Amino acid sequence: MTAGAPRAAGAMVEFDGVGLRYGPDAEILRDISFNLQPGSFYFLTGASGAGKTSLLKMLYLAQRPSRGIVRLFGEDLVAMPRDRLPGFRRRIGVVFQDFRLIPHLSARDNIALPLRIAGVNEEDLAGPVGEMLSWIGLGDRAEAHPATLSGGEQQRVAIARAVIARPQLLVADEPTGNVDPDMAMRLLGLFEALNRLGTTVVVATHDIHLISRIENAQMMRLEKGRLSDPTGALRYPPANRV
Amino acid sequence: MLIPRVPVQHRRLLPDRRLSGPTPWVVAILMMLTLLAAAAGVGLARSADAIGSAIAGRVTVQIVTANPVTRAEQAAALRRAAAAQPFVLAARAVDREELQATLGQWFGSEASGDGGADPVLNSLPLPALVDIDFVGEDRSGHMAQLRTLVAAEAPGARIIPHAEWLGPVARLIGSLAWIAGGLVVLMTLASAAVVIMTARAALGTHYATIEMLHLIGATDRQITRLFQRRIAIDTAYGIALGTAVAAALLLLIGWQWSGVTSGLAATASLGPTGWVLLLALPLLAIALAALTARQTLLAALKKIL
Numbered sequence: 001m002t003a004g005a006p007r008a009a010g011a012m013v014e015f016d017g018v019g020l021r022y023g024p025d026a027e028i029l030r031d032i033s034f035n036l037q038p039g040s041f042y043f044l045t046g047a048s049g050a051g052k053t054s055l056l057k058m059l060y061l062a063q064r065p066s067r068g069i070v071r072l073f074g075e076d077l078v079a080m081p082r083d084r085l086p087g088f089r090r091r092i093g094v095v096f097q098d099f100r101l102i103p104h105l106s107a108r109d110n111i112a113l114p115l116r117i118a119g120v121n122e123e124d125l126a127g128p129v130g131e132m133l134s135w136i137g138l139g140d141r142a143e144a145h146p147a148t149l150s151g152g153e154q155q156r157v158a159i160a161r162a163v164i165a166r167p168q169l170l171v172a173d174e175p176t177g178n179v180d181p182d183m184a185m186r187l188l189g190l191f192e193a194l195n196r197l198g199t200t201v202v203v204a205t206h207d208i209h210l211i212s213r214i215e216n217a218q219m220m221r222l223e224k225g226r227l228s229d230p231t232g233a234l235r236y237p238p239a240n241r242v
Numbered sequence: 243m244l245i246p247r248v249p250v251q252h253r254r255l256l257p258d259r260r261l262s263g264p265t266p267w268v269v270a271i272l273m274m275l276t277l278l279a280a281a282a283g284v285g286l287a288r289s290a291d292a293i294g295s296a297i298a299g300r301v302t303v304q305i306v307t308a309n310p311v312t313r314a315e316q317a318a319a320l321r322r323a324a325a326a327q328p329f330v331l332a333a334r335a336v337d338r339e340e341l342q343a344t345l346g347q348w349f350g351s352e353a354s355g356d357g358g359a360d361p362v363l364n365s366l367p368l369p370a371l372v373d374i375d376f377v378g379e380d381r382s383g384h385m386a387q388l389r390t391l392v393a394a395e396a397p398g399a400r401i402i403p404h405a406e407w408l409g410p411v412a413r414l415i416g417s418l419a420w421i422a423g424g425l426v427v428l429m430t431l432a433s434a435a436v437v438i439m440t441a442r443a444a445l446g447t448h449y450a451t452i453e454m455l456h457l458i459g460a461t462d463r464q465i466t467r468l469f470q471r472r473i474a475i476d477t478a479y480g481i482a483l484g485t486a487v488a489a490a491l492l493l494l495i496g497w498q499w500s501g502v503t504s505g506l507a508a509t510a511s512l513g514p515t516g517w518v519l520l521l522a523l524p525l526l527a528i529a530l531a532a533l534t535a536r537q538t539l540l541a542a543l544k545k546i547l
Contacts, residue, residue: 062457064547082544083461090459100454104257114458116252161458 011035011071012169012200013059018068020054027066028054030225036202038168041195043211044204046222052204053097053173055222059202060094060171061085073168090118093162093199095172099154101146107157108133108142114165132160136190151178159187163194170194172203176210188213246467246474246532255455256448256472265440265473266480269433273484273527274491276429280523281492283422284516290416297404297412299331299376301385303392305399306369316396317370323395324374329384336371430530437477437531441538444469456546466539470532477531485524492520 013036020029029051036042046052057063058070061077070077072088080088093114101110111132115125133139136156138149146154155178162170170191176184184207192214195201203210211219221228303320307313317335324333342363349363376384385401392399445452448469455465492512499511512520 060457062547082547085547086456086459086461089457094457100450102255102451102454105254109254113255113455116249117455117458117460117464 010038012038012073014069014071015058016069016071018058018065018070020051020058020063021066028225029065029222032068032227034220034227036169036200038200039195039198040200041192041214041217042200042202043214043217043219044202044222045206045208045211045219048206050222051225052222055227056171056173056202056204059169060092061089090114090165091168093165093167093170095155095159095162095170095175097173097177099146099158101154101157101161103146106143106145107138107149107153110146110157111160111164113161118165128164132164136160152180152183155179155183155187159190163190163199166197167199170199170201172201174205175203176205176207184210185213246471248467248471252464252468253471255451255468263440263443263476265436266476266483268436269477269480269527269531270484270487272429272433272436273481273524274488276426276433276527277485277488277520277523278491279422279425279429280520281488281495281512281516283419283426284512284519286415286419286422288511288513288516290412290419293408293412293415297408299381300404301374301376301388302336302402302404303372303374303388303396303399304369304402305372305396307396307398308367310367313370316399317372320392320395320399321372323391324372324388327387327391329377329387331375331377332373333375334373336373338368341368341371430527433527434530434534437473437534438538440473440476441469441535442542444473445539445542452543453546462540462543465543466536469539470535473535474528474532477535478528481524481527481531 013034015032015034018029018032019027020032021027032055044052044055054063058065059072061072064070064078068078073091075088077085077088102113105113108129112125112129115128130139130142133142136159138144138153138156138160141149141153144153146157149157155175159172159175162172172191175191176187179187188203188210191201191203195214205211211217305313305316305320307316321333321335324330342360345363345366345368346360349360374388378384385403388401392401452465496512
């Protein structure tokens with residue numbers, strides 16, 4: 001392992017010597033090694049183009065690495081057959097930088113999507129979806145379509161969709177990039193509340209001020225495709241600390 | 243199941259734009275042409291079969307003896323002798339009136355059934371004809387025996403196997419039936435190609451939705467059923483429309499054909515098997531469309547992680 005990432009027992013995510021390249025170009029991520037512990041909160045920072053989104057793509061199983069080992073929930077995902085991936089994806093919530101709401105579905109249906117895909121009955125999902133709409137402050141806009149929602153409202157719907165199925169791992173790519181500072185703090189509060197309930201959270205952000213708002217959050221920094229470890233969280237994950 | 247069942251809430255994942263694209267209309271045209279070609283193929287094949295079995299075991303013995311009395315006696319003797327042979331199913335002397343009636347059509351006699359009244363026909367030295375149908379399949383053996391019989395009863399008479407002069411016509415009709423069958427296959431392939439293009443276009447149009455569904459844990463099967471259902475329904479609309487138009491045309495042609503009672507044309511008909519085949523074709527087409535869509539979608543989805 002590079003970057004001093006010891007094999008941590010019970011790690012939710014393990015990256016070991018991971019590299020990623022698109023086509024014949026040079027690697028955009030090199031020798032990435034780290035462990036993420038269950039129930040922890042991580043920030044991923046770095047300049048634009050440093051490879052944050054590419055790293056997150058591997059975390060939420062949209063991309064396989066070009067080399068190295070990726071383990072998620074204790075299983076090697078590099079060699080895993082495609083047909084087993086959906087089961088793992090259902091344990092991961094993703095907030096995309098560009099929201100990726102389905103435009104012809106209402107806010108309610110967008111939020112309900114992960115539960116429907118997981119086969120939850122309509123009677124059983126009505127309650128949680130209603131609660132989630134209230135939680136994000138869009139109870140009165142449940143039937144609105146994304147095109148009629150503001151950027152902040154779309155962001156909240158995207159976050160609600162990511163967390164409705166109570167994922168074990170939540171990955172958010174610049175989740176506060178399109179909202180004002182007040183809304184950013186409220187959204188961060190949602191993530192923190194989820195984290196307290198046991199969800200491991202990884203948030204990629206440019207906003208250094210956000211990081212100080214979460215107690216015990218760890219920081220990973222990507223620079224030119226390599227991962228640095230300013231808080232020591234990668235070398236000494238919280239569970240391994242003395 | 244031709245059209246997969248998908249929960250109502252899942253159906254909304256694709257916007258409802260039924261019959262808005264060209265697929266149902268192109269499929270309707272192809273289905274109509276396929277059914278017409280299939281009907282033509284079945285009709286021609288049955289006609290070729292009917293002609294083939296009618297001529298395969300039949301010969302006509304032509305007695306051209308100059309003396310009309312001797313000619314008539316030879317014809318009667320040959321008919322009797324042939325009828326007594328175990329290899330002969332039936333032997334029939336063709337009446338002079340029947341010959342004159344047939345020739346009257348070519349000579350332009352006023353009433354073809356009254357050719358005997360035509361003085362020109364009456365003056366013609368018509369040969370005496372005896373039609374003989376063989377028993378069983380051993381045609382060459384039967385021909386040898388018949389030649390011996392003819393040589394004894396009507397020396398100098400000619401034996402004309404019907405297969406010699408109607409065979410090429412039967413083969414031509416058979417070839418046309420094969421061509422019609424080939425057209426059915428080609429149009430079926432064209433229909434499948436339309437479905438493949440539709441499936442690929444749908445994947446392209448809804449790529450963002452598909453990617454999103456994948457990332458929240460949808461399986462290839464879930465996504466495929468969604469699109470397969472939509473494509474199967476669109477295709478089924480086209481097939482139903484094409485079938486309705488083809489059925490109307492076939493009924494019209496059938497009605498007009500029912501007035502044709504003579505010659506080779508009268509042998510062409512669809513028969514019960516033909517109708518069953520034509521009714522089965524639309525169902526097979528829907529099944530083919532659903533299967534093609536499924537395989538195309540699964541193959542395309544496998545390219546996405």
